[in-house]
Amino acid sequence: MSGVLTAPIPLPGMDTPEDPTTPPVGAVSDAVRQIVVAGKPDPMPRARFNRQTGFAYTPKDARLKKGAFTDAWLEAGHGMFDRDTPLRCEVEATFPRPASHFGTGKNAGLLKDRFVSARPGGGQNGGDVDNLAKLPIDALEGIAFGNDSQIAELTVVKRYVRPGEVPFTRIALAPIDP
Numbered sequence: 001m002s003g004v005l006t007a008p009i010p011l012p013g014m015d016t017p018e019d020p021t022t023p024p025v026g027a028v029s030d031a032v033r034q035i036v037v038a039g040k041p042d043p044m045p046r047a048r049f050n051r052q053t054g055f056a057y058t059p060k061d062a063r064l065k066k067g068a069f070t071d072a073w074l075e076a077g078h079g080m081f082d083r084d085t086p087l088r089c090e091v092e093a094t095f096p097r098p099a100s101h102f103g104t105g106k107n108a109g110l111l112k113d114r115f116v117s118a119r120p121g122g123g124q125n126g127g128d129v130d131n132l133a134k135l136p137i138d139a140l141e142g143i144a145f146g147n148d149s150q151i152a153e154l155t156v157v158k159r160y161v162r163p164g165e166v167p168f169t170r171i172a173l174a175p176i177d178p
Helices: 060-075 129-140
Strands: 033-038 087-095 151-160 168-175
Touching: 033 060, 060 129, 087 129, 129 151, 129 168
Parallel strands: 087 151
Antiparallel strands: 033 168, 087 168
């Protein structure tokens, strides 16, 4: 993943809260701190086990991918939430559409009707939503919040890019009012 986007991207359908006193998760307000990292989203890889030493370790590529989120948070100038503050977290992972979603010949570049509402699955375009959220959350632990146990609400959205978008991962954090 490379590059940092800073424009807030509220999620569709999340702009009207059921309870008018609670701001929607997708809304961007002064209390919300968010970053957007450009590039295809990556799930958190499983820890590896070294048979010689008996220790588990995080693969090097995971450490590099975490660094993109850490760097983006610091570049955005976001501080750390107070350790006693429960947080709401939203992760949005957008994937490029596979070529099979588009027509060929005279329909080249046109999205096939049957794929309009498609969501990324496993394999090349996906990963489990919990692993997609784990990478940025782990990356921001100790930088944006003291411990991931502060996250009391988590929303993860996995979707394909819209026309004109590039793949990205967005993470937004906001304090939950008592």
